[in-house]
Structures are given as structure tokens and as C-alpha cells.
Amino acid sequence: MTVTAEKLVKKFPGVRALDEATLRLAPGSVHALLGENGAGKSTLIKIMTGVLRPDGGRIVLADGGEAHFGGPHDAQRAGIGVVHQERNLIPAFSVAENIALPAVPQRFGFVDRAAARALAKRCLAQLKVQLDVDRPVSTLSVAQTQLVEIAKALAVDSQVLLLDEPTASLTSDEADRLFTVMRELRDQGHAIVLVSHKLDEVFAIADTVTVLRDGRSVAEAQPLADLDHDEIVNLMVGRAHAVLELARTPVDRTATPALELDGIGTADGHEDVSLAVRPGEIVGLYGLVGAGRSELARAVLGLDKITAGTVRIRGEQARIRDVGEALRRYRIGYVTENRKEEGVFLTQPISRNIAVTVWRRLARAGLVRERDENSLVATYRERLGMRLSGPAQLAGELSGGNQQKVSLAKWLAADCDILVIDEPTVGIDVRTKAAFHELIVGLAADGLAILLISSDLPEMVTLADRVLVMRDHRLVGEVDNDHDYDRTSQEVGRLLHQAR
Amino acid sequence: MTTPSLKISFRGTEFTLTVLAVLAFVVLALTTHGSVLHGDTLTAIFQFLAVPMVIGLAQMAVLGVGQMNLSVGVVTGFCAMVTAWLMVDVGLPAWLALLAGLATGAAIGLVNGLIVVLTRINGFIVTLATMTIIDGLRYGVHGTATYQGYSPGLVRLGQGSVLGVPTVFLFAVLVAIAVAVFFRHVTVGRQLLASGGNPLAARLSGVSNDRSLVLAHLLSGLLAGVAGVIVVALSGSVNATIGDDLLLPSFAAPIIGGVALAGGVISVVGTCLAALIVRLVDVAQAQYSINPDWVDLIVGAVVLGAVLITQLRGRAAT
Numbered sequence: 001m002t003v004t005a006e007k008l009v010k011k012f013p014g015v016r017a018l019d020e021a022t023l024r025l026a027p028g029s030v031h032a033l034l035g036e037n038g039a040g041k042s043t044l045i046k047i048m049t050g051v052l053r054p055d056g057g058r059i060v061l062a063d064g065g066e067a068h069f070g071g072p073h074d075a076q077r078a079g080i081g082v083v084h085q086e087r088n089l090i091p092a093f094s095v096a097e098n099i100a101l102p103a104v105p106q107r108f109g110f111v112d113r114a115a116a117r118a119l120a121k122r123c124l125a126q127l128k129v130q131l132d133v134d135r136p137v138s139t140l141s142v143a144q145t146q147l148v149e150i151a152k153a154l155a156v157d158s159q160v161l162l163l164d165e166p167t168a169s170l171t172s173d174e175a176d177r178l179f180t181v182m183r184e185l186r187d188q189g190h191a192i193v194l195v196s197h198k199l200d201e202v203f204a205i206a207d208t209v210t211v212l213r214d215g216r217s218v219a220e221a222q223p224l225a226d227l228d229h230d231e232i233v234n235l236m237v238g239r240a241h242a243v244l245e246l247a248r249t250p251v252d253r254t255a256t257p258a259l260e261l262d263g264i265g266t267a268d269g270h271e272d273v274s275l276a277v278r279p280g281e282i283v284g285l286y287g288l289v290g291a292g293r294s295e296l297a298r299a300v301l302g303l304d305k306i307t308a309g310t311v312r313i314r315g316e317q318a319r320i321r322d323v324g325e326a327l328r329r330y331r332i333g334y335v336t337e338n339r340k341e342e343g344v345f346l347t348q349p350i351s352r353n354i355a356v357t358v359w360r361r362l363a364r365a366g367l368v369r370e371r372d373e374n375s376l377v378a379t380y381r382e383r384l385g386m387r388l389s390g391p392a393q394l395a396g397e398l399s400g401g402n403q404q405k406v407s408l409a410k411w412l413a414a415d416c417d418i419l420v421i422d423e424p425t426v427g428i429d430v431r432t433k434a435a436f437h438e439l440i441v442g443l444a445a446d447g448l449a450i451l452l453i454s455s456d457l458p459e460m461v462t463l464a465d466r467v468l469v470m471r472d473h474r475l476v477g478e479v480d481n482d483h484d485y486d487r488t489s490q491e492v493g494r495l496l497h498q499a500r
Numbered sequence: 501m502t503t504p505s506l507k508i509s510f511r512g513t514e515f516t517l518t519v520l521a522v523l524a525f526v527v528l529a530l531t532t533h534g535s536v537l538h539g540d541t542l543t544a545i546f547q548f549l550a551v552p553m554v555i556g557l558a559q560m561a562v563l564g565v566g567q568m569n570l571s572v573g574v575v576t577g578f579c580a581m582v583t584a585w586l587m588v589d590v591g592l593p594a595w596l597a598l599l600a601g602l603a604t605g606a607a608i609g610l611v612n613g614l615i616v617v618l619t620r621i622n623g624f625i626v627t628l629a630t631m632t633i634i635d636g637l638r639y640g641v642h643g644t645a646t647y648q649g650y651s652p653g654l655v656r657l658g659q660g661s662v663l664g665v666p667t668v669f670l671f672a673v674l675v676a677i678a679v680a681v682f683f684r685h686v687t688v689g690r691q692l693l694a695s696g697g698n699p700l701a702a703r704l705s706g707v708s709n710d711r712s713l714v715l716a717h718l719l720s721g722l723l724a725g726v727a728g729v730i731v732v733a734l735s736g737s738v739n740a741t742i743g744d745d746l747l748l749p750s751f752a753a754p755i756i757g758g759v760a761l762a763g764g765v766i767s768v769v770g771t772c773l774a775a776l777i778v779r780l781v782d783v784a785q786a787q788y789s790i791n792p793d794w795v796d797l798i799v800g801a802v803v804l805g806a807v808l809i810t811q812l813r814g815r816a817a818t
Contacts, residue, residue, distance in 0.1 A: 301704075303703075303704075322706070323703060323704055323705070323706045324706035324707075324708065325706075326706075327705075327706040328706065334704055336701075336704055341698075341700055341701075342698075342700040342701050342704055343701055343704075344698070344701060345694055345697040345698045345701055345702075345764065346697070346698070347697050347760065347764045347765050348693065348694070348697050348764065348765075352690060352693075352694070356690075356691075356694050356702070356705045356707065357705050357706060359687040359690055359691065360687055363686075363687050366686060366687065367681070367685040367686060368685050368686070368687060368690065369685070370684075370685075410705060
């Protein structure tokens with residue numbers, strides 16, 4: 001079935017996630033959808049599957065009619081199925097029950113079990129997959145659950161199948177088997193969309209490619225045979241990006257690192273990670289979502305287990321058991337990625353949000369005085385340029401940017417001189433973003449050592465002195481940043497996508 | 501120290517409750533031709549407000565960390581029985597028996613908290629179990645018999661007044677102020693609310709959520725113990741049925757008072773005012789000779805309404 005998404009536009013507060021992006025799908029082909037983090041792939045998929053509604057553009061179906069999806073159910077009925085990166089099966093249900101779930105066969109209001117099993121068997125046979133339909137999904141392997149999800153999409157007669165990062169958690173054998181299934185479906189006339197970060201697998205299976213960058217489609221349904229690896233990377237990272245010039249104080253590279261990791265391995269799967277951040281330096285940690293960057297930070301802070309290697313703080317070997325220790329003994333702060341979930345107390349006043357790390361220090365005779373907290377708020381309100389009505393305002397009433405500043409202020413209040421800043425500007429509008437960048441550079445100029453985790457390449461190029469690239473829980477290279485976007489981004493892109 | 505009640509905003513729950521309480525009082529006074537303003541009735545209203553107030557605060561303490569304590573009522577009864585037993589059967593002096601009663605409540609709370617932290621079972625389940633256990637233990641102390649005739653001095657004090665205000669009510673107010681100061685100014689009290697408001701953020705800020713949980717349950721048990729000794733001092737006789745009718749009021753006061761069930765947001769003033777309003781419903785029942793069954797129905801309806809309003813307000817805010 002031919003489906004065309006024409007000039008889709010989707011606006012979120014502060015950003016245009018999609019800016020006239022076009023995706024043309026033809027039956028009987030595997031189509032790769034590529035783009036860096038934040039290029040708009042997820043948004044495009046959500047629109048195609050009815051989760052989001054576009055602010056502009058249209059989706060044209062095979063019969064020439066325009067599609068208006070009110071919800072995922074409508075997209076499903078139009079024959080567009082999706083297998084998300086995270087599993088969407090009910091573990092306690094059997095394979096057959098899961099496959100039949102979108103359209104449960106019924107008889108007089110009762111579930112027709114025999115029909116459900118027959119349906120499941122037919123769908124699995126279509127994939128040429130052998131699987132006992134009565135097994136509970138909880139007993140299946142990751143690869144098997146994925147096949148069940150594909151079968152589930154076929155159960156509602158999906159002619160278009162979107163696979164989001166399908167091989168992310170598969171072994172290479174399992175991935176090969178999945179590719180066989182994909183080819184099988186392609187030969188049956190299905191249109192398959194493959195979203196992937198792994199260029200080698202894209203070249204192995206896809207026929208055509210669409211590349212998104214900053215919400216625009218910079219390559220539209222081009223035959224993959226016309227392109228090589230480097231051309232695709234260049235399409236993804238783009239050229240001539242306007243990078244904000246910020247005056248930087250030179251870093252003393254001979255100084256003792258404030259934070260040094262030496263051959264670190266973690267329970268989460270990191271292997272042999274070594275890096276050093278010096279006072280006044282901003283070291284960027286770049287990688288794809290899921291590469292293990294935040295997890296590394298969490299391990300350093302004592303939230304996850306470090307299984308190998310040494311951590312040195314200001315030259316001395318350190319064993320950090322929990323955040324309290326990281327904070328009070330080693331003065332490391334972690335400005336978290338999910339400020340709403342982990343960074344602020346939405347139902348509590350700003351004063352408490354900032355002072356939470358220093359109540360012990362503020363307390364006199366065991367009692368914390370609000371006057372002391374309020375003077376803390378006044379200090380950081382000015383230093384970070386926070387916009388608030390007063391210290392008693394609830395954090396939940398602030399804008400995202402100001403919440404982020406509150407989250408940052410609590411670490412500054414605690415006198416941290418090492419900061420791990422994780423995705424500082426996600427969901428923040430452009431103007432606030434620039435102000436935030438100046439703020440981070442200012443903190444480095446004050447002598448703080450900053451480890452910056454970001455999936456935003458222009459942000460990395462703007463801020464970092466050096467960019468470390470992480471892939472699959474390992475550091476694969478380092479790029480000295482000369483703040484020239486073209487050169488740095490292409491080098492980072494090559495490290496990220498190089499064949500292994 | 502500070503008086504949190506002075507910081508009532510004119511749109512908050514506290515203000516609404518104050519207006520409601522005054523209104524209820526005026527209506528009661530007018531429709532009963534002033535009989536509720538009569539000395540004895542007025543004294544009784546505030547004497548029997550002490551226990552609901554403290555028991556509401558006991559529930560509020562665990563709601564602060566986003567949990568519930570189903571055992572507050574039976575712990576109150578158990579502590580009352582233990583205190584009376586120590587005076588009557590063991591012969592301890594009244595002050596020592598009272599302290600032992602408080603310690604019993606705190607110890608049960610501590611056990612609740614430790615079980616919650618060590619087993620990771622939700623506090624609702626844990627306290628459901630301890631409630632059932634303590635329910636049995638209450639009868640173990642003295643069967644279905646009644647303790648009475650203990651320490652006449654204590655009872656005189658419990659039923660007495662200072663400048664016309666019942667001593668037990670004054671005591672409850674002091675306890676409320678102490679609880680307010682704890683949550684407002686003491687480091688661990690604020691950390692407790694941080695854990696309740698957002699455990700992830702609290703953990704990342706170096707706050708021990710486990711300690712907060714244990715502390716909240718400990719405080720809850722201690723306050724239930726306080727309610728227990730108030731009963732001993734006020735009533736002059738105790739038996740194993742004390743505490744049976746306290747579970748609903750313990751939830752009613754904080755929930756009507758604007759305390760968030762999800763944790764992190766408490767209101768001492770709101771809880772006390774709500775306890776007063778529930779108390780006035782009781783008084784109205786007595787004054788108008790309404791079938792007592794209606795009281796539970798009304799209190800239940802008010803609780804449901806309060807939760808609904810809180811939810812609607814929360815939706816409007818986001």
C-alpha cells in the first residue's frame with residue numbers, strides 16, 4: 001500500500017519538531033528512516049500512527065484519500081501498524097491472547113479462544129516463525145516477543161509496518177533472523193519502515209532512505225544504492241550550523257583533574273571507561289539515546305554499582321556509596337535529565353527545592369529558619385536569572401527553564417565544584433536555551449569541572465572543550481572541539497556511526 | 501516559636517475550613533438557642549476534640565510520605581490499655597505509666613516503619629497486618645473488663661481546665677504546634693516531606709528515603725500513643741473497645757484538611773480545623789437528636805467531597 005506523509009508540521013512549545021517533513025512509502029520495499037537525536041523521527045512516527053496530530057501537512061493513503069487519525073485505533077484500521085522500541089505486550093497473557101488483543105474474536109460476547117489461536121497461528125506462519133501460541137509471553141526471549149509484536153500488527157492486517165529500533169536489544173543472530181522476517185514481509189507486498197541508528201544494518205536491508213534533520217526531510221525516499229556511508233552521515237549532521245560564539249577561559253590542561261575515571265566498569269554494562277574533567281573544563285559526553293551516558297553518571301554518584309576501575313576526586317581515590325556522600329564529602333552534583341521526575345519537588349516551595357541539599361548546614365539548634373532559605377533563593381535568583389514571584393512559589397508553577405535553574409541552584413548552594421549536567425535544555429525554548437548555555441560557560445569560568453551529557457550536537461559544539469563519544473557503554477573516541485560545527489559534528493558523527 | 505496559623509492565605513483550604521467552622525458554630529448556636537455556647541457543652545466540644553485532632557495528625561504524618569497507617573486507632577486503644585494496666589495492676593506512678601504509654605506507641609510505629617523499609621511491602625498492607633495483631637493484643641491486656649479508679653490526680657487534671665479551656669485540648673494544641681515545627685523547621689521533618697513529594701529527587705539530593713519512611717511511621721505511632729494517654733486522662737476508665745471508631749476520623753481530618761494522599765503536602769492547621777468540623781457534626785447529632793448512623797454517612801460524604809474538590813483543583817492547576 002502506498003502511503004505518503006506530505007509536508008508534515010508539528011510544533012511543540014519553543015520548537016518545530018517537524019518542519020515540512022515528507023515520507024513516501026511504497027509497497028514491497030524496506031524504507032529506512034534516519035536522523036540524529038531530536039531530528040523528528042519519533043514525532044513523525046507518532047503522527048503516522050495516530051498518537052499525535054499534525055499542525056500542518058497531510059497523510060495520503062493508497063486510495064488517494066486523506067487520512068485524519070483521531071487516535072492509534074484509526075491508524076491501525078487504515079492498515080498502519082507499529083512495533084515500538086519498548087515492548088507493549090501483556091506478560092501474563094499467552095502469545096495467542098496478545099496477538100488477538102487488537103481485534104478479539106468474539107462469539108455472543110464471549111472470547112472465541114479457538115479463533116484467537118487460529119489467528120495467532122496464521123500470523124506467525126506468515127512470518128515463518130515457529131512458536132507455541134499458548135505460552136505466556138513472560139517466558140519468551142526479547143527476540144521472540146518482538147516477533148509476537150510483529151505478528152500482532154499483522155493480525156489487524158497492517159500493510160505498512162513501522163519498526164522503531166527493532167535490533168536495539170537483539171544479538172546479531174537474532175537480528176539476522178528478524179531481517180529474514182522483514183524480507184519475507186516485503187516480498188509479500190508490505191511497506192516496511194525501519195528506524196535505526198545502525199548504518200551497517202540499514203545498508204544491509206533497506207531499499208530506500210529518508211533522512212530527517214531539524215524536522216526537515218533532507219533526503220526523500222532516495223534509493224540507498226545511490227548513497228555511501230559518509231554521504232549519509234553528512235546528511236544527518238548537516239552543514240553550516242549557526243553555533244553561538246561564547247568567550248571561553250582557556251583550561252589549564254596540566255591541572256589535577258577534579259573528576260577522573262580510570263577503567264571503570266559498571267553493573268549496567270560499561271567497560272573500561274576512562275575520562276578526566278579538570279577544573280574550569282566542560283567535557284561533553286555524546287552518544288545515542290541508550291548508549292549508557294546517564295547510567296555512567298548515576299554509577300559515579302553511587303546510584304548504581306561500579307564493578308571495576310577507580311574513581312579519583314581531586315587526585316584522591318574515592319569510593320562513593322550514595323548521593324549523600326557524593327554531595328557532602330566529594331561535592332559532586334548531578335543536574336538530572338528528567339527535571340519533573342527527578343529534579344524538583346513540584347508541590348513544594350522554591351525555597352525548599354533549593355535548600356534541600358543544605359538543610360543540615362543551615363540548621364541552628366536543629367531548626368531551619370526560613371529567613372536563611374529565602375536569602376539562598378535571593379542569591380541564586382540573581383545569579384541564575386530565575387523568574388519567580390517569590391521564594392514561597394511552588395516549583396510546579398514555574399516554566400521548564402526556571403525549573404531547570406532551580407534544579408541547578410540546589411547543587412550550587414551545596415558548594416559543588418564538580419557538576420554532571422544531563423540534557424540541560426531538553427524541552428526548553430530557544431531563548432532560554434541560549435541563556436542556559438551562557439550560564440554553564442559562566443560556571444566553568446568560575447572553576448567548576450563540568451561533565452555535560454547532551455544528545456543535542458549543536459549544544460555540544462557550543463559548550464564542550466572536548467567531546468567524548470560513547471557507544472554501547474564504551475567510549476569510542478574523543479574530538480577536540482574547535483567550535484567549528486562542520487568539522488566537529490562530522491567527526492563526532494563518524495565516530496558514532498563507524499562500522500565496528 | 502512560629503505560629504503557622506498566622507500565614508493562612510485567603511484562598512487556601514485553611515481559610516475555607518475556618519469560615520466553615522465558624523459558620524457551623526453560628527448555625528448551631530442559633531438553632532439550639534445558644535445551648536452549645538453554654539459552659540458545659542462548650543467544654544465538652546473541645547474536650548472531645550483533643551483525640552480526633554491528635555489522631556488526625558498521626559495519620560497526617562504517614563500521609564506526608566505518601567503512605568497510610570491503618571493501625572492508628574487500635575494503637576491508641578492499646579496504648580490506653582497499657583497505661584491503665586501499668587497504673588492499676590503494676591502500680592506504677594501515673595507519670596511513668598504515661599511515658600510508657602507514649603513509648604509503646606512509638607515502638608509500634610518504629611516496628612511498622614522498619615517492616616515497610618526492610619520488606620518493601622506497602623505501609624497500607626503492613627499496618628493492616630499490625631492493626632489486626634494489635635487489635636487482638638488489646639484484649640490480651642485485660643480481656644473485656646474495664647480499668648477504672650486509677651490515679652484520681654491524673655483524671656482531675658485530664659478533666660480540668662486552665663482559664664476555662666480544657667487541659668486536654670490545650671495539650672492537643674501544644675502537640676499540634678510541635679508537629680508543625682517539626683515539619684516546618686526540623687531538618688529531618690523537611691526531608692520527610694521531600695521524600696514524600698518526590699522520592700527520586702529526594703534520593704538524588706542526598707536524602708535517605710528509608711529514614712524518612714521509618715521516621716514517619718515512628719511519629720505516627722508516637723502520636724497514636726499521645727491520643728491513648730489523652731483518653732486515659734480524660735475518661736477515667738478504659739477498656740479494649742477504645743480506638744475502634746477512630747480509623748475513619750483519622751483519615752477524615754487530614755483529607756478534609758487538604759493533605760495530599762500522594763505525599764509531600766501536609767497541613768497541621770487544616771487537619772485540626774477539619775477535626776473540629778467533624779466534631780461539630782457529632783455535636784449537631786446530639787443537639788438535634790439525629791440517628792447516630794447519619795453521622796458516619798455525613799462524615800463519609802464530606803471526605804469524598806473533599807477528595808473530589810482537591811482533585812478538581814489539582815486538575816485546574818496543571
